[in-house]
Amino acid sequence: MRQRLPLLAAALWWGSLSTVGFLVVPMLFAHLATPAVAGAMAAKLFAAQTWVSVCCALVLLLISRPKGAVAQYAWAQAAMVFIVGGMLLALVSQYGVAPRIVARQDLRLWHSVGMVLYALQWVCALLVLLRIQREGNGASATFVSHPSDRDAG
Template structure:
């Protein structure tokens, strides 16, 4: 189980980003009566996604090096920069961009920035999943 834990964490991280960002949130905007209602629910889903990202990244950081080992696990050598980048992107979106979107400040700019950061986080998670699955 210990050897597969990084794969499971990376798969949960990438899969939850995919499900929420590319399935659930678009469905909200397609089926709820107003975009304001959809936006409120979407904000809560993205917040939950941030907590999933934090947990998965923290777990990946913890298991990246075995106790008393001199160097990180093989998968971690290639993936650690993407784990940290993905974690930082999740935090930036949740605590830097999302409050401005909710406050409806310059929506085009902040929504575009948040979408780009979410897509970059998705790519980071995919790269980590790829690295963990190969080892």
């Protein structure tokens, strides 16, 4: 199971971003009574999504290298910039953009900025998922190891 954890975390991250941003929130605006009600609910969903994103990225960071090793797994080397970038995009959206939308400051501008940041985060999560999958589902121990690790295996 531990070998598949990177793939599962990346899939959860990308899948939750896809579901919330491209299915659930548009349905709120299509089916709730007013845009204000839909917007309030969307804000809560995006806040929850931020924490899903941060948790998935943290899990990926924490398992990016074998215990006691200096170097990262191959999947982590290939995806690190996108893991950190996606997590930062989520936090900037939540704590930089969302308060301005809630305060109704220049809604057109801040909604546009929020949409761009969300789309960039979605791309980061997708690239992380694809790189983990390409590097053997995170299951291979392809990393630069300490010489004593090679003798043990």
